Amino acid sequence: MTGVTATHQRLTVTQAPVPDATAELIERVHQVGSRLREQAVIADRERDLPLASVEALEQADVWRISALKRYGGYEGGARMLLDVARTVAYYDPAAAWCVVISNGSVMLANRFGDAVLDEVFANGPIRAASIFAQPQGTATPDGDGWRITGKWPFASNSSHAEWALGILFIQNSEAAPANQTAPQVGFVLMHRSEYTLEDTWFTIGMRGSGSNTMATENLWVPRDRVITFEQLMGPAMEQDGSATFGRRLTPHLTMSTTIQAPSLGAAYAALDHVVELSDKRGITYTHYKRQIDSGAFVQNLGMVSAKVDGARLLLERAADAIDAAACGVVPMPLEYRAAHRGGIGHAGHELVDAVNDLCWLHGTAAFAQSSLLGRMWRDINTGTRHASITAPMGYELHGNALTGTPYISLKL
Numbered sequence: 001m002t003g004v005t006a007t008h009q010r011l012t013v014t015q016a017p018v019p020d021a022t023a024e025l026i027e028r029v030h031q032v033g034s035r036l037r038e039q040a041v042i043a044d045r046e047r048d049l050p051l052a053s054v055e056a057l058e059q060a061d062v063w064r065i066s067a068l069k070r071y072g073g074y075e076g077g078a079r080m081l082l083d084v085a086r087t088v089a090y091y092d093p094a095a096a097w098c099v100v101i102s103n104g105s106v107m108l109a110n111r112f113g114d115a116v117l118d119e120v121f122a123n124g125p126i127r128a129a130s131i132f133a134q135p136q137g138t139a140t141p142d143g144d145g146w147r148i149t150g151k152w153p154f155a156s157n158s159s160h161a162e163w164a165l166g167i168l169f170i171q172n173s174e175a176a177p178a179n180q181t182a183p184q185v186g187f188v189l190m191h192r193s194e195y196t197l198e199d200t201w202f203t204i205g206m207r208g209s210g211s212n213t214m215a216t217e218n219l220w221v222p223r224d225r226v227i228t229f230e231q232l233m234g235p236a237m238e239q240d241g242s243a244t245f246g247r248r249l250t251p252h253l254t255m256s257t258t259i260q261a262p263s264l265g266a267a268y269a270a271l272d273h274v275v276e277l278s279d280k281r282g283i284t285y286t287h288y289k290r291q292i293d294s295g296a297f298v299q300n301l302g303m304v305s306a307k308v309d310g311a312r313l314l315l316e317r318a319a320d321a322i323d324a325a326a327c328g329v330v331p332m333p334l335e336y337r338a339a340h341r342g343g344i345g346h347a348g349h350e351l352v353d354a355v356n357d358l359c360w361l362h363g364t365a366a367f368a369q370s371s372l373l374g375r376m377w378r379d380i381n382t383g384t385r386h387a388s389i390t391a392p393m394g395y396e397l398h399g400n401a402l403t404g405t406p407y408i409s410l411k412l
Contacts, residue, residue, distance in 0.1 A: 010070050010114070010244075011068070011069050011070040011244070012242070012243075012244045013068075013069050013075045013244045013245040013246065014244075014245060014327065015245060015327050016076065016077035016079065016080065016245065016323045016326070016327070017074055017075065017076050017077070017080055021074060021076075021080070022076070022079070022080045022083050022084065025060065025061060025062060025065070025074075025080070025084045026083060026084060026087045028059070028060040028061055028062075029060045029062065029084060029087045029088050029091075030087065031059075031060070032056040032057070032059055032060050033090070033091040034091075035052065035053075035056045036053055036056055036057075036088065036091035036092045036095055037091040037092060039052050039053040039056070039092065039095075040053075040091065040092035040093075040094065040095065040208065040375070041375075043092065043094050043095065043207070043208025044094070044207045044208050044375060045207075046208075047201050047202070047207045047208065047210060048159055048201075048208065048209075048210030048212075049094065049095055049098055049157075049159075049160060049208055049209075049210060053092065053095050053208075054127075054160050057088070057095060057098075057099060060088075062084055062085075062088065062099050062103075063099070063102060063103070063125060063126075063127050064125040065080055065081050065084060065099075065103045066081065066103035066104070066106040066107045066110070066246065067106055067121065067124075067125035067126070067246075068110060068117070068121075068244060068246045068247075069244075069246075070244070071117070071121035071124060071125060072121075072124045072125055073106075073125045073246075075244065075245055075246040076103075076246075077245070077249060077254075077319070077322065077323035077326060078249065078253075078254045078257050078258055078318070078319035078320075078322040078323055079316065079319040079320055079322075079323050081099075081100060081103050081104075081254075081258045081261070081319075082257060082258050082261045082315055082316065082319045083261075084099070085099050085100045085103075085258060085261035085262060085265070086261045086262075086264045086265040086268075086312075087265060088262075088265065089261060089262040089263070089264065089265025089266050089269070090265045090266075090268055090269045091269070092208065093206065093262040093263065093265060093266040093269075093376065093379040093380070093383065094206050094207065094208030094209045094262070094379065095208065096261060096262040096265055097156055097157075097206055097208075097209045097259075097262045097383065098156055098157040098160070098208075098209055098210070100255075100258045100259050100261055100262065101128075101129060101130070101156040101157045101209075101259075102127045102128050102129065102157050102160075102161065103128075103258075104130070104254065104255045104258060104259070105128035105129055105130035105157075105161070105163075105164070105165055106125070106126065106128050107246065107249055107251065107254060107255075108130055108132065108165055108187070108232060108251055109128060109130075109163065109165060109189060110246050110247050111227070111231065111232045111237055111247060111251075112189060112224070112225070112227060112232075113224050113227075115224060116189065116224050116225060120163055120189065126161075126162040126163055127157065127160050127161050127162050128157070128161050128162065128163050128164060128165070129155045129156060129157045129158040129161035129163075129164040129165075129214070130155070130164060130165035130166070131152035131153070131154065131155050131165070131166055131167055131214070132165065132167045132187070132233075132255075133167065133387055133388070134167065135167050135168050135169045135185050136150050136151055136152045136153070136166065136167060136168065137149055137150015137151065137152065137166055137167075137168035137169070137188070137216075138150060138168055138169050138170075138171055138183075139168050139169070139170045139171065139186060139188055139226045140171045140172070141171070141172055142220060144222065144223055145220050145221050145222045145223050145225075146188070146220070146221055146223065146225070146226050147218055147219065147220055148166075148168070148188050148190070148216055148218075148219040148220075148221055148226075149216065149217050149218055149219070150166055150168050150188075150215070150216060151198075151213055151214070151215045152164075152166045152167070152213065152214045152215075153200060153211075153212075153213040154201075154211045154213075155197075155211060155212060155213065155214045156206075156209040156210065156211040157209065157210065157211075158197055158210065158211070158212055158214050159197060159210045159212065160210070161192060162191070162192050163189060163190065163191055163192065164189075164190050164192070164195060164214055165187050165188065165189055165190075166187065166188050166190065166195075166214060166216075167185065167186075167187055167229075168185070168186060168187070168188055168226075169183035169184070169185060169186075170183055170184040170185070170186040170226065170228065171183055184228050184229065185228070185229040186226055186227055186228045186229055186231075186232075187226065187227055187229070187232050188221060188225060188226050189221075189225045189226075190214075190216065190219070190221065190225075194216060194219050194221070195214045195215060195216040195219070196214075196215050196216070197212050197213065197214060197215070198212060198213040198215055199212055200212050200213045203382060204378050204382065205378035205379045205380070205381055205382025205383065206262070206378075206379050206382045206383050207378075232251070233251050233252065233411075235250075235331040238250055238325070238326070238329070238330075238331040239329050239330070239331060240329065241329045245326055245327065248325075248326040248327075248329075249322060249323075249326045250322060250325065250326070250331065250332060250337070252337075252388070252411050252412055253318065253322055253332070253337050253340060253341070253412060254322050255388060256318075256340075256341060256344050256388045256389050257315055257318040257319050257322065257340070257344055258319070259383075259386055259388065259389055260311075260315055260344055260347055260348055260351075260383075260384070260389055261315070262379070262383050263348060263351045263379070263380045263383040263384050264308070264311060264312055264315060264347070264351060266351075266355070266376045266379050266380050266383075267308045267311070267351045267354050267355055267376070267380060268308060269372070269376055270354075270355050270358050270372075270373050270376040270377070270380075271301075271304060271305060271308060271354070271358060273362075273372050273373050273376075274301070274358045274361055274362045274373065275301065277291075277362070278290070278291040278292045278297070278301070279291070279292050281362075281363070281365075283297070283363075284363065291361070297361055300357060300360075300361055301361065303357070304354045304357045304358055304361075307350045307351070307353055307354040307357075308350070308351065308354050310347075310350055311346075311347035311348070311350045311351050311354075312347075314343040314344065314346060314347040315343075315344065315347050317340070317343065318340040318343060318344055321336065321340065334401070334407065334410075334412055335401040337412035338397040338398050338400060338401035338407065338412060339398050339401055341393075341394045341397045341398060341412065342394045342395055342397060342398025342399075342401075343394070343398075344389050344394055345389060345390060345391035345392070345393065345394020345395055345398075346391060346394065346395070348383075348384035348389055348390070348391050348394075349384070349391040351380055351384055352380060352381055352384050355373075355376060355377050355380045355381070356377070358373060358377075359373065359374075359377055388411075393408070393409070396408055397409065397412070
């Protein structure tokens with residue numbers, strides 16, 4: 001198979017999947033799309049994905065995107081996940097959010113040691129969750145392992161995950177430099193049986209993502225199930241010519257790019273919804289019997305479509321750059337990452353503007369509790385505010401690169 005070699009009886013992939021593989025996944029999503037759209041209303045009401053949605057996504061094969069080929073996954077890159085998740089979001093943005101978080105969490109888990117991965121993927125690809133923003137727990141040495149205590153809020157997909165990662169402080173780590181006094185930051189990989197869930201997810205948007213709080217207390221895990229921040233997020237894997245493609249993807253930028261996909265797909269769904277009804281709805285307090293009889297309405301629809309397409313192009317640019325870098329051993333320069341973060345943030349800003357414009361065009365019916373457009377408006381306005389993709393931070397990071405001023409964050 002092109003781009004695949006066998007090394008030490010472990011399959012090593014050197015490039016992203018071919019476009020046909022992505023196209024096939026997208027077609028599978030469309031085949032279950034009507035089910036996802038039906039269940040989206042239930043997900044929004046129940047604040048979690050229904051089992052029927054999870055099973056439909058399983059049938060579409062989208063949970064396997066980031067798993068390494070050696071474990072039966074696609075070993076997809078940022079572009080595959082972006083395109084497939086955007087398609088899922090057309091039917092249910094919250095389901096797409098879970099698809100991104102699960103596959104992104106698997107991408108992070110891929111940087112653990114081979115023995116850990118053999119355990120995690122013993123039965124093939126998994127569903128996963130992760131929290132990697134701020135340390136919310138501790139790992140304390142205990143014999144040949146660690147004692148873990150922590151709570152990790154906003155853990156999307158946590159109720160359907162089979163494994164989860166939590167960011168924490170590593171106490172008295174042997175890997176810490178001798179002159180380091182503050183605890184190292186690291187990650188623990190936990191099986192679903194090793195943490196509980198607290199029902200804390202009460203929001204107006206992305207309600208179906210089930211982003212509740214993971215919690216564990218005095219949990220013992222083997223030593224290799226905790227690794228440092230540098231091991232998981234650092235550039236070592238990106239520079240390792242023997243590492244398989246899925247391990248060379250740069251973590252932060254991949255997550256930031258793909259987590260915008262749910263809002264992108266939702267914007268396309270919102271646009272199509274307004275267009276579909278525009279020859280049936282009039283404009284109140286005017287003589288227009290159909291919205292499309294108004295030149296201003298038609299012009300503004302064109303503007304909205306351009307905003308959504310522009311956001312898509314910015315995200316595709318970032319995804320393609322990520323995949324190209326992962327095919328080699330030279331990490332993407334920080335200034336390029338910062339520029340992409342600015343583009344990702346701007347994409348979100350444009351998507352919010354687009355759905356706001358659509359609500360103006362459609363009318364107050366958009367804010368009926370049962371309105372599909374209203375749900376897209378809530379999901380987009382919530383999703384684009386995720387801390388890793390918020391537009392103001394992205395703009396400032398890009399500005400740091402342009403001016404040579406210190407980056408406000410090195411999580412690039």
